[in-house]
Amino acid sequence: MRKTLLATVLGAVLPVFITGAAAQSYPDKPINVIVPFAAGGPTDVVARLLGEHMSNTLGQQLIVENVGGAGGTTGMTRVATAEPDGYTLGVGNMGTQSAAPALYANLKYNPATSFAQIGIANYTPQAIVAKKDTKAKDLKEFLAYLKADSTKLSYGHAGVGSISYVSGTLFNSQFGLKPALVAYRGTAPALNDLVGGQIDYMVDQSLNVIPQIKGGTIKAYAVAAPARLEALPDVPTTKEAGVDFIFSAWNAMVAPKGTPKAIVDKLVDALNKALDDPKVKSRYSELGSTAPEAADRGPAGLQKLVDSEMARITPVLKEAMAAEKK
Numbered sequence: 365m366r367k368t369l370l371a372t373v374l375g376a377v378l379p380v381f382i383t384g385a386a387a388q389s390y391p392d393k394p395i396n397v398i399v400p401f402a403a404g405g406p407t408d409v410v411a412r413l414l415g416e417h418m419s420n421t422l423g424q425q426l427i428v429e430n431v432g433g434a435g436g437t438t439g440m441t442r443v444a445t446a447e448p449d450g451y452t453l454g455v456g457n458m459g460t461q462s463a464a465p466a467l468y469a470n471l472k473y474n475p476a477t478s479f480a481q482i483g484i485a486n487y488t489p490q491a492i493v494a495k496k497d498t499k500a501k502d503l504k505e506f507l508a509y510l511k512a513d514s515t516k517l518s519y520g521h522a523g524v525g526s527i528s529y530v531s532g533t534l535f536n537s538q539f540g541l542k543p544a545l546v547a548y549r550g551t552a553p554a555l556n557d558l559v560g561g562q563i564d565y566m567v568d569q570s571l572n573v574i575p576q577i578k579g580g581t582i583k584a585y586a587v588a589a590p591a592r593l594e595a596l597p598d599v600p601t602t603k604e605a606g607v608d609f610i611f612s613a614w615n616a617m618v619a620p621k622g623t624p625k626a627i628v629d630k631l632v633d634a635l636n637k638a639l640d641d642p643k644v645k646s647r648y649s650e651l652g653s654t655a656p657e658a659a660d661r662g663p664a665g666l667q668k669l670v671d672s673e674m675a676r677i678t679p680v681l682k683e684a685m686a687a688e689k690k
């Protein structure tokens with residue numbers, strides 16, 4: 365009887381003790397960071413940039429693993445169902461963390477409840493871009509060209525549920541366009557095909573397309589933001605180009621739900637230090653991206669963004685898709 369009682373008491377106390385000790389020595393081995401899209405794309409670029417800085421703060425390597433497929437939901441499902449020990453993290457985005465539930469009836473995670481939120485990583489406006497030999501000289505002419513016979517054209521995106529899918533769905537439905545939709549495992553391979561001329565246009569994150577716009581290998585018609593980007597001073601905003609279409613993307617870092625608070629706190633601190641680093645800031649600005657303000661950082665800021673974005677995007681997306689079916 366005494367033995368049983370002791371075992372019961374120890375059984376209740378030990379896990380808490382072990383969890384506390386594990387949190388104190390955390391991290392004592394490399395941390396796996398799942399990027400749910402192809403290498404070289406916007407999510408990957410952000411994860412590697414922040415991961416490098418966070419590795420220095422935490423004293424352990426953050427190792428990026430690209431797990432593409434199903435618009436990023438395959439990788440984020442892996443994160444949601446991983447051991448909540450701080451050694452598996454994920455970098456999702458506005459698509460995987462707010463739009464996906466509207467697009468997948470059987471999604472295995474809920475962006476609002478299946479994760480320990482760590483924080484917003486960045487915001488990036490979308491840009492409207494086309495293959496380089498597209499003749500239209502401005503956005504209005506480009507829209508006229510698209511409207512003339514969009515069924516002959518193709519739009520590249522990173523899979524159903526990704527940001528480029530969502531922004532494309534909203535753009536195409538707003539202007540009555542019905543291009544062939546071509547899915548990739550991320551917008552890095554989609555952009556390669558845009559450069560190669562295999563697809564016609566994309567509405568993609570400035571973070572992804574700025575180097576190609578600057579290099580003249582694709583054509584930019586507008587940034588879907590309220591103000592021009594420092595990195596693209598010659599590219600007008602959609603409003604300046606006479607078109608009412610604004611779309612901003614974001615990335616965020618999460619861990620599986622149940623990750624001990626002491627571990628989440630260490631990750632939040634490391635992420636915030638990375639966001640304040642001058643090198644990260646200048647790389648963000650070269651790529652048309654911005655870091656969250658101090659008040660929006662950490663788990664509470666991300667939770668608020670996920671909740672509000674899910675509430676905003678779900679009806680808009682459903683309406684756009686219903687209109688597309690007509």
Ligand code: MLT
Pocket residue numbers: 401402405406407408436457459521522525526527528529549550551552569572
């Ligand atoms: C998206 O469209 O969701 C992203 O651009 C995907 C990626 O990071 O490749």
